Amino acid sequence: MAGVPELREVSEDYATEMERLAFKLMELIALSLGLQPDRFHGFFKDQTTFIRLNHYPPSPFPHLALGVGRHKDAGGLTILAQDEVGGLEVKRKSDAEWTWVMPTPNSYIINVGDIIQVWSNDAYESVEHRVKVNPEKERFSIPYFFNPGHYTIVKPLEEIVNEQNPAKFRPYNWGKFLANRKRSNFQKLDVENLQIFHFSVSQLAD
C-alpha cells in the first residue's frame, strides 16, 4: 500500500509482544485458580486472535453517535491501549451504573472476556462496557483480542467443577459464537446480543 508501508511490520511486532503478554497473563490467571501455569496454552495453539484499530471521530451529538454499543468481550483476554481522550465506560457491579474509565498514560486496560468467565465457572467475570464519542476530540484505541482456536468447545474446566461447584454453563462452540457476535457488536441496540448468559445452566431451567 502506498500510504503507510511500515504498518504491516509495526503491527506484526506489536502482535508478537501482545501475545507474550497475553500468555503471561493467562499463566497468572491459571495460578490464581490453582491450576498449572500452562493450563490454558493449548487452547491458543490455533488462535483466532485479532487486533482492531479504532478511530472515533468527534461528534457534536455524542448521545446520537455510535461509539461502541454496550457489550462484553466474548473472547479470552482483551489488552486495550487507548489515548488520553477517554470515553470507555464500564458497568459497575455494585450499582449497575456506567462508570468512566480514566485513561492512564503508558498503561493497558486488561479485560477478562466471557471465555475466562466460563473456564473459571464464574470465578472471573467479564465486565460489560461501551464507548462514548467525544464532542470535540477524536479518539484512538487499539484492542488486542486474545482468542482460542475456532474449534474450541468452551466449558467450565473439569478441575474446577465438582459437586459443590457444579458447571454454570453449557458447552458451546467458540467459532460459531464469534460468527454470531460479529453481526451485532456495532449496532446501537439496547437489547442483549448473544451472551454466554444464553448458555448458563440456570437459564436453561426457565
Ligand SMILES: O=C(O)CCC(=O)C(=O)O
Ligand atoms: O475503544 C475502546 O476503548 C474499547 C473498544 C471495545 O470495547 C471493543 O472493541 O471491544
Ligand SMILES: [Fe+2]
Ligand atoms: Fe470491548
